[in-house]
Amino acid sequence: xxxxxxxxxxxxNSTFVETDNARILIDAGLSKKELENRLTLIGVSPSSINAIxxxxxxxxxxKGLAQFAKAYNTKVFAHRxxxxxxxxxxxxxxxxxxxxxxxxxxxxxxxxxxxxxxxHDSNHCVGFTxxxxxxxxxxxxxxxxxxxDIEQRLKQSDLITIESNHDIQxxxxxxxxxxSLKQRILSQHGHISNEECSKTILSLLGxxxxxxxxxxxxxxxxxxxxAIETLNQTLVSAGVTKDDFNLKVYVAEQHTPSKIFKxxxxx
Numbered sequence: 001x002x003x004x005x006x007x008x009x010x011x012x013n014s015t016f017v018e019t020d021n022a023r024i025l026i027d028a029g030l031s032k033k034e035l036e037n038r039l040t041l042i043g044v045s046p047s048s049i050n051a052i053x054x055x056x057x058x059x060x061x062x063k064g065l066a067q068f069a070k071a072y073n074t075k076v077f078a079h080r081x082x083x084x085x086x087x088x089x090x091x092x093x094x095x096x097x098x099x100x101x102x103x104x105x106x107x108x109x110x111x112x113x114x115x116x117x118x119x120h121d122s123n124h125c126v127g128f129t130x131x132x133x134x135x136x137x138x139x140x141x142x143x144x145x146x147x148x149d150i151e152q153r154l155k156q157s158d159l160i161t162i163e164s165n166h167d168i169q170x171x172x173x174x175x176x177x178x179x180s181l182k183q184r185i186l187s188q189h190g191h192i193s194n195e196e197c198s199k200t201i202l203s204l205l206g207x208x209x210x211x212x213x214x215x216x217x218x219x220x221x222x223x224x225x226x227a228i229e230t231l232n233q234t235l236v237s238a239g240v241t242k243d244d245f246n247l248k249v250y251v252a253e254q255h256t257p258s259k260i261f262k263x264x265x266x267x
Contacts, residue, residue, distance in 0.1 A: 001017065001018065001019050001130070001132050001135045001137060001262070001263040002016075002017070002018040002260050002261065002262050002263075003015065003016065003017050003018075003137055003159060003260070003261045003263070004016045004042050004257050004258055004259070004260045004261070005161060005213060005215065005252040005253075005257065005258040006025075006030070006035070006038040006039070006042075006257050006258075007029065007030055007034075007038065007252075007253075007254055007255070007257070008141070008161075008215040008216055008217070008252035008253065008254060009060075009216060009217060009218070009219060009252075009253075009254035010060055010216075010218065010219070010254075011060060011219075011254055012029040012030040012034070012060050012063060012254070013027045013029040013055075013060055013061050013141070013215075013216070014026070014027050014028055014029055014030055014035060014038070015027065015139060015161065016039065016042065016044060017111075017130050017137060018044075019109070019110050019111050019130075019132040020110055020132070021109040021110040022050050022051075022108050022109035022110055022111045023044065023048050023049050023050055024049065024050055024051045024052065024053060024108060024111065024130075025049055025051075025052045025053070026052075026053045026055065026128055026139060027052070027053070027054060027055055027061040027062070028052050028054075028061070028062060028063070028064045028065040028068050028069075029059070029060045029061040029062060029063050029064070030063060030064050031063060031064045031067075032064040032067035032068045032071060033064075034064070035064050035068055036068075038257050041257055042257055042260060046068070046071075046072055047072050049068075049072060049074055050074070050075065050108060050109065051074060051075040051076070051077055051108050052065060052068070052069060052074055052075070052076050052077070053077050053078075053113065053128055054076065054077065054078035054079075054082065054086060055118075055125055055126055055127065055128070055141070055142060056082060056120060056122035056123070056124060056125035056126070056142060057078075057082050057085040057086045057089055057122055057123055058122055058142070059089065061142075062086060062089060062090045065086070065090040065093065066090040066091060066092035066093050067092070069092075069093045069094070069097055070092050070093065070094065073094070073097065074097065075097050075099055075108075076093050076097055076098055076099065077099045077100075077101055077106070077108075077113075078098075078099075078100060078101075079100065079101060079102065079103075079115065079124045079126055080100040080101070080102050081123055081124035082122075082123055082124045083098065083100055084123075085123050101113075101115060103115060103117075110132055111130055111131070111132055112130070112131040112132070113128060113129070113130060113131075114128065114129040114131070114153070115127070115128055115129075116128075116129070116140075116149070116150060116153045118140060118142060118143035118150065119143055119144045119145060119147075119188055119189050120142045120143055120144060120189055120190070121144075121184065121187075121189040121190065122142070125142055125143070127139055127140035127141075127143075127150065127153065129153060129154075129157065135158060135263040135264070136156060136157045136158050136159075136263075137157060137158065137159045137160075137263060138153065138154050138157040138159075138160050138161070139160070139161040139162075139215075140153075140154060140160070140161070140162055140163065141161065141162070141163040141215045141216040142163065142191065142216065143163060143191070143192055144187055144188040144189040144190045144191065144192065145188050145192060145196070146192060146196055146199075146200045151200060151203055151204065154200075154204055154209075155204060155207040155208075155209075156207055156208045156209075157208070157209055158208065158209065158210055158211065158263045159209070159210065159211040159212075159213070159261055159263055160204070160209055160211070160212050160213065161212075161213040161215045161252065162197055162200060162201065162212060162213070162214065162215065163191060163192050163197060163214075163215055163216045164192070164193075164194050164197040164198075164214040164215065164216070164217060164222070164227045164230075164231075164251075165185070165191035165192060165193065165194075165197075165216050165217065165218050165221075165222065166185060166191060166193050166194065166217075166218045166221040166222045167193065167194050167221060167222050167223075167226045167227075167230070168186070168193050168194075168195065170221045170222065170226070171185060171186070171193075171218070171221040174220060174221055176220065177220070177221075185221075191216065191218075194222065194226060194227050194230035194231070195230060195234070197214065197227070197230075197231070198230050198231040198233075198234035198235075199234060201231060201234075201235075201247075202234055202235060202238055202240075205240065205244075205245045205247065206245060209245075209247065210246060210247065210248065211247070211248045211249075211250065211261060212247065212248070212249050212250070213250045213251070213252050213258065213261075214227050214228070214231075214249065214250070214251045214252065215252040216252075217251065217252070217254075219254065224251045227251060228249060228251065231249065
């Protein structure tokens, strides 16, 4: 299995996942042209994408969805509670390519797809787990708080993308953000902080995870350095380090694709 975060942040989100027989995008929050550019950068033809999975209907996750799906006749999978708003905001997806799911597992060729609910201020927001054989990748961004159920979904994943949106004090001190926006971000339906992300990663140690991608960092209220420093401090306070569990930590970027992560068979 190969994974590449094409973009992550408030200006657009998309992740490429490939197995032996399938290629998908999770979200299409960049313009069609930019999606094409970033796929080309990693050696992937846009026409080879079998499907797009949609987490929710916010524009930074569906900006190029309709144009891309229409141009390449791509199947689009979204939760049944999201489709009305997706059609309003991303009009033009061929009806035959609109596929709804409702929480049950489904397959795309050799990919087994699991969805799980996230609390976010959208009509319905989900995270995804992609399984091929004994290889497992999970992603959970755009959530106001972490739950035991979500943690359980993330466990045993070889690689996880998890939101590390903001540094709380930086957000509170930001003079450019009105009080209402700060409250929205900090709410149970907003975005999780570096601190909550780090506590979640700590709880996942020892459950087979070998790599973590910190995603959806705020360009105004966070930095790569603060996110990693918070994680390191959380682990040290608990008496452990990343090296104790052979854990690799990466940060997804807004403007450039990540490295290509490869999950190999475990025998």
